[in-house]
Amino acid sequence: MGIIAYPPFSAEFRDYDWVQIAGFANWVVWIDPSDPQYLLNVCPEIGQSLSLRVRPRFVAPQQGSFWVLYRPALAELNGWGSFPDMLDDSAMVECDHVGNPDALHPHQVSIHVRDVLRFPDIVTRFAPTSAGSLAVEPFRRHDGYVQSFSSKTFTYIDRNIDSDWGTWVVCQRTGLGYAVILFGAWDPERSHVYVGHRLLSQNETAALGLPPP
Structure with a gap:
């Protein structure tokens, strides 16, 4: 069974009353729409239609939205530790699931961007x-x-x-x-x-x- 796309609060986090959003971090990566071989290097914008590369166990919801961490390409590949200034360009992105993986792209889902929350705006x-x-x-x-x-x-x-x-x-x-x-x-x-x-x-x-x- 795959994990649900809006992650549940595990027992470890049940008393985290301060939490406003729960989402996915490293289980998904953003694909550059101009060339799917590359990662997206500009922050998604509300209204865009984009694709995510996901791990095999990821299951996107058929209804409702889910949140995904966005990091610029170099930070996604090597981590914020190598590029700490890219923290300022990172964001949480709320997604609507609009397309399932297919035979040609078995680990790719299509999404519509509903909301973007950049780190400086949290x-x-x-x-x-x-x-x-x-x-x-x-x-x-x-x-x-x-x-x-x-x-x-x-x-x-x-x-x-x-x-x-x-x-x-x-x-x-x-x-x-x-x-x-x-x-x-x-x-x-x-x-x-x-x-x-x-x-x-x-x-x-x-x-x-x-x-x-």
């Missing part, structure tokens, strides 16, 4: 909150391999265990202190991202290794 789209929990203690303990990279606007912190599973966060400094705007979780069975405007306490800020705001 803190204005959603009100700040301190509700719910945030699993940052493993970052403090360096439980796994932890790396941190920053652009002018965002800090991306990645943690993985033997490259088998991990979590990551994207943080932004605001007038109220630091906020987590995305929290990602991945393993061989999933690659989900959770989006909101979660203010960090002093203890959580320290756990993530961020300097005092």
